[in-house]
């Protein structure tokens with residue numbers, strides 16, 4: 001067992017790990033930050049996406065020891081300082097971009113990464129960017145709408161074609 | 162002006178805040194002092210005789226606390242089928258025992274035959290691997306293909322079932338001769354053989370269970386990913402473990418989607434309870450996704466031949482179907498109802514057709530159990546009908562829109578007794594068809610087709626009209642049909658002394674937003690703010706009873722139970738108001754959150770009545786009880802019958818066979834709407850799953866019974882790029898006539914109506930593009946299948 005330290009949501013943290021401990025397990029079991037979800041075992045579903053040094057990463061695919069010292073952000077760190085929902089979170093609520101909520105943390109973290117690099121994405125760009133995030137509930141309609149709304153675009157008239 | 166609260170408002174979902182901030186509590190998120198970890202030892206072969214289980218390999222391994230095998234559960238009961246079906250000859254279905262852990266034989270890849278409990282997950286996993294390596298399982302030939310399973314009697318999934326047949330069901334058997342005669346003498350008969358592809362439900366949260374045992378009281382607690390906690394309690398307590406029901410609490414906390422797969426009781430739930438008792442420590446188990454693929458109940462998997470008899474003008478005379486339906490290796494709880502009463506009873510669709518006969522043979526195979534998946538039987542019925550109708554239109558040179566229009570039931574025909582046993586209460590199928598044609602701008606199709614052609618794409622348009630029976634169900638009817646449970650629901654409304662409310666409901670929300678919608682209904686009816694109403698679900702210790710959420714039943718059945726409990730609250734409130742206002746009970750009226758004496762300005766607010774109920778200083782106790790809490794059970798008089806019409810437009814790439822869904826329009830009749838935002842979301846999700854079934858999802862086992870599509874690398878889940886924005890309308894409303902809310906249910910609609918619309922559109926595109934030899938392609942209409950069909 002090795003003690004691994006890093007910064008998570010602005011706080012210095014540390015927890016015991018084995019060499020095989022994944023970042024997702026480090027967060028969920030070591031730090032009890034259970035907002036990061038695990039939906040698969042093949043790095044496909046995206047429920048586990050967090051930011052590592054500002055970049056979106058599937059936390060089920062990274063060993064905790066390999067990101068020792070990194071600056072990690074999870075869904076628990078996405079609200080505003082006063083505890084109110086951040087812009088993307090609020091857009092997901094306003095546009096019903098979640099149902100069961102299981103894919104949601106990963107969706108929000110991916111959406112945040114997209115908007116950081118592309119502040120006004122088109123529908124196609126949003127759909128393309130989210131190809132690593134699976135949602136079984138929403139049919140994606142309201143997720144795409146929420147992400148576009150979070151970027152400040154008018155989504156009131158969006159429909160097919 | 163849209164409403165901003167109460168019934169009909171798009172109230173934002175209160176549950177979202179915890180989900181969006183990482184504060185949801187799903188089963189695997191829980192952390193219980195002293196917890197231990199279970200890992201299942203699963204068969205790597207589809208069919209085999211268990212010669213020895215290598216339990217000794219785990220002895221002495223670090224952290225290992227206990228090992229269980231099928232032997233340990235040989236004396237307890239099995240997980241039963243919830244529905245008894247009789248074959249055409251009157252004999253009851255074959256019901257092999259479904260044990261907690263396989264005993265004697267393993268019957269599908271993933272069938273668990275042992276389990277290890279250890280201090281950590283990794284230790285349990287290492288020990289499970291050691292046991293698997295040390296076990297001897299003599300592999301037997303696998304029964305995979307349904308037609309071969311029935312034909313080859315020497316190869317048996319269950320030794321005692323010679324032909325691998327669970328039952329051979331006819332519906333309605335008395336119609337058979339008449340239907341045969343009608344088809345024989347009909348001017349035209351269209352025949353279509355099709356496969357309704359096997360699907361893996363893939364709720365994004367894998368199944369998980371935690372067992373606890375409290376030696377001081379002898380109580381058990383099961384926290385589990387269930388759509389249906391009371392049914393799980395009943396099955397575990399009364400059938401599998403023999404625990405008194407009052408000693409078992411089942412909690413289904415936040416659940417990350419179900420789509421049917423979490424209705425059922427699974428062996429892991431019994432295992433963690435037995436292990437918790439043995440170790441006197443909490444035992445937790447969480448599926449890896451690959452275990453979900455192997456062991457969650459799958460959906461669909463029908464092979465059907467359908468015949469449609471008509472005159473030359475396309476007026477329907479008869480439908481006749483023959484179906485092989487896969488139930489997999491064991492009977493999951495609803496598996497016998499799904500291909501029968503949720504399928505055969507819908508085989509007249511929304512049409513006036515006098516003669517219908519359905520035959521379903523249900524077959525055991527060495528594959529995962531198959532059960533209800535979103536829509537459950539009704540998508541299979543709709544797909545068969547809507548595909549064969551399009552084929553008939555093509556054969557007779559008729560317009561698919563006009564043929565449907567003239568065969569649809571008309572509004573004056575309700576209530577309508579269908580030839581396959583259902584009484585449709587209300588509907589207006591022309592209205593939804595007209596609406597969807599307007600939404601889709603059918604007249605403008607030719608222009609869009611030309612634009613697609615200019616890009617080198619073939620464009621097609623597909624229509625489907627659909628109906629379902631949901632809001633399941635009247636107990637007296639399902640009882641006659643073989644159900645072993647009642648299908649009512651229950652709710653308790655507890656008004657607290659300070660005027661806020663706790664409402665305990667038997668429906669379970671795993672994405673549907675009940676905490677918001679049910680609160681809207683309460684607020685509307687009592688004239689209190691939504692924020693003062695708390696909806697409690699998913700805990701057998703807090704809720705009177707319930708039959709869970711599936712079959713689009715939550716609002717129609719449980720919502721009605723809640724409505725009836727609210728009526729009782731108002732009635733009691735009137736009694737209290739009469740006392741407080743010194744008036745006759747009959748003179749008290751209730752509205753806008755106030756109890757008033759009719760014709761006066763004397764009134765008490767709801768809050769004042771609530772407070773008085775708990776501070777009854779001067780109550781006439783012989784006629785007025787303190788407290789304000791009421792429970793109602795509700796058993797519906799009938800199913801509900803949502804219906805609608807869907808149009809899909811696709812573009813097909815002739816070079817690759819790739820299909821893009823470029824437009825999807827839905828006009829649905831769900832009766833009255835409680836929260837439009839949530840209804841739209843339900844349709845989006847259902848259509849997304851239906852497009853997934855039509856275009857990409859496919860579950861396939863090889864001839865040895867190995868699952869070839871056992872991960873997201875091989876099983877093609879629809880992604881954001883695979884689907885368009887959906888155009889959804891629910892303005893055609895014929896409210897349900899037998900529940901007070903007038904609601905019909907919307908959860909399954911999208912998954913029922915969409916697959917045939919997509920496939921009809923693909924065939925239309927190919928036909929218009931000159932590939933006139935292509936009259937059918939089985940789902941999923943993948944690029945390779947489309948390309949192969951075009952180039953055949």
Ligand code: FES
Pocket residue numbers: 037038039040041042043044045046047048049058059060061
């Ligand atoms: S859990 Fe990380 S991609 Fe699925």
Ligand code: FES
Pocket residue numbers: 097098099100101102103104134135136137138365417418672
């Ligand atoms: S909201 Fe349930 S998986 Fe996306």
